[in-house]
Amino acid sequence: MLDFEYHTPTHVVFGKHSVEKVGNLIQEQGCKKVLIHYGGGSAKRSGLLDRVAKSLETVGVDYIMLGGVVPNPRLGLVREGIALCRKEGVDFILAVGGGSVIDSSKAIGYGLANEGDVWQYYAKKQAPPVCTPIGAILTIAAAGSEMSDSSVITNEDGWLKRGLSSECCRCKFAIMDPTLTYTLPAYQTASGAADIMMHTMERYFTAVDTPMSLTDQLAESLLRSVMKDVTAALKNPEDYDARAGLMWASSLSHNGLMGCGTDGGDWASHQLEHELGGKYDVAHGAGLCAVWGSWARSVMPANPARFAKFAVNVMGVEAGADDTETANRGIDAMEAFFQSIGMPTRINQMGIDLSEEDMRELAYKCTYMDTRKIGKFVSLDRDAIYDIYKLARA
Ligand code: NZQ
Ligand code: ZN
Numbered sequence: 001m002l003d004f005e006y007h008t009p010t011h012v013v014f015g016k017h018s019v020e021k022v023g024n025l026i027q028e029q030g031c032k033k034v035l036i037h038y039g040g041g042s043a044k045r046s047g048l049l050d051r052v053a054k055s056l057e058t059v060g061v062d063y064i065m066l067g068g069v070v071p072n073p074r075l076g077l078v079r080e081g082i083a084l085c086r087k088e089g090v091d092f093i094l095a096v097g098g099g100s101v102i103d104s105s106k107a108i109g110y111g112l113a114n115e116g117d118v119w120q121y122y123a124k125k126q127a128p129p130v131c132t133p134i135g136a137i138l139t140i141a142a143a144g145s146e147m148s149d150s151s152v153i154t155n156e157d158g159w160l161k162r163g164l165s166s167e168c169c170r171c172k173f174a175i176m177d178p179t180l181t182y183t184l185p186a187y188q189t190a191s192g193a194a195d196i197m198m199h200t201m202e203r204y205f206t207a208v209d210t211p212m213s214l215t216d217q218l219a220e221s222l223l224r225s226v227m228k229d230v231t232a233a234l235k236n237p238e239d240y241d242a243r244a245g246l247m248w249a250s251s252l253s254h255n256g257l258m259g260c261g262t263d264g265g266d267w268a269s270h271q272l273e274h275e276l277g278g279k280y281d282v283a284h285g286a287g288l289c290a291v292w293g294s295w296a297r298s299v300m301p302a303n304p305a306r307f308a309k310f311a312v313n314v315m316g317v318e319a320g321a322d323d324t325e326t327a328n329r330g331i332d333a334m335e336a337f338f339q340s341i342g343m344p345t346r347i348n349q350m351g352i353d354l355s356e357e358d359m360r361e362l363a364y365k366c367t368y369m370d371t372r373k374i375g376k377f378v379s380l381d382r383d384a385i386y387d388i389y390k391l392a393r394a
Helices: 018-028 048-058 075-088 099-113 178-183 186-204 213-235 240-254 268-280 284-302 304-313 323-340 356-366 382-393
Strands: 011-014 033-038 062-066 092-097 134-138 150-155 160-165 173-176
Touching: 011 018, 011 240, 018 048, 018 092, 018 134, 018 173, 033 048, 033 075, 033 099, 048 062, 048 092, 062 075, 075 099, 075 150, 092 099, 099 134, 099 150, 150 268, 160 268, 173 240, 178 240, 186 213, 186 240, 186 268, 186 284, 213 240, 213 304, 268 284, 268 356, 268 382, 284 304, 284 323, 284 382, 304 323, 356 382
Parallel strands: 011 173, 033 062, 033 092, 092 134, 134 173
Antiparallel strands: 150 160
16 A cells, blocks of 8 residues: 545534534634625525525625536636625635535635636646635535535636646535435436545556555445445435435545545546536536446456456455456446446437547547546556547447
């Protein structure tokens, strides 16, 4: 195993009625004015925004609101948010929503706390030195942004979806009430669960020969638990224990715990999805499911034993004649599970008909215009990326 650092400064407030604690939590931050940032309307329709506003009013904290964040959140609204916050003297951002709203809040936080255009950070021209403090009220178990150091923003100019990691954006607090997720459409529940699983699987498929055994076992257990909970939540959307399991897994899967003692993970599937999300606006978790099996079949020969371990310990398949046979059974079983929760396992199942030219463009953009390779389990160049898109196409 490798040496590691682990830092998760987010104060988690978990459970029923935790929303009403938001006023006090913000007051503890000692801020003057809050931006309440939200999405396309679910938080308004459910009455959540009213509850949040009331809690802030009770403790006398001033606030303004900005909604309209869309999945694969856009740079345009981020810039609008930065200008609004400057004008209004905002010094704390409260994200009420899922990964998209939290990520949009983080981007506004970077822009507000620093000089210059915020995209410079996502374009990796320089690292953001600071970020305006952020808190989150989570409404979907998925991206893990509530405890992660990441944010992902889409620039409408070129439809580039780009991620940025920095310790300074981690949420000061995250309020997690599983009952808030009862209203999720089944597709979002499933897509979110797939993303949770992928955050652990990206780290599990490491290039390190002897990853930490404890981390492996935590990962395998988290994956089995998410498969059980998402199945239960799809059957009964108001199954509190299943929703709670998913919500906590969302955070634990992406706060760094699942990568302790490894090399930080592979992340090729995420890079492959980010190009699909940027160009075709697919749900992130669904896009991951659509490419994972093709990625797995392409890279598995580099270390069949690792995939065989996954097959037996996570998917519960019987070992075959050798590691390769077991590994292939595990990949088939994972895809069958994704299908069982209504997720695509090929790109055309999301209604996207990729042409040769499309696949070449996606591969080119995925290498940041031929300036990088992706993945650690196997390092993939532009041609290898193209091959995976082709395998995943239909
Ligand atoms: O906008 P509203 O109306 O709220 O609807 C949302 C949205 O349509 C809906 N929704 C959320 N909570 C709901 C609800 N509908 C009913 N009831 C509720 N309680 O669900 C839809 C999806 O929301 P979104 O925030 O986009 O979901 P998710 O959390 O999956 O976030 C996806 C984004 O996060 C990025 C993805 O790339 C994508 O852009 N990621 C962020 C990461 C991070 N910051 O660490 C890591 C991930 O790998 C991921 O890349
Ligand atoms: Zn993800």
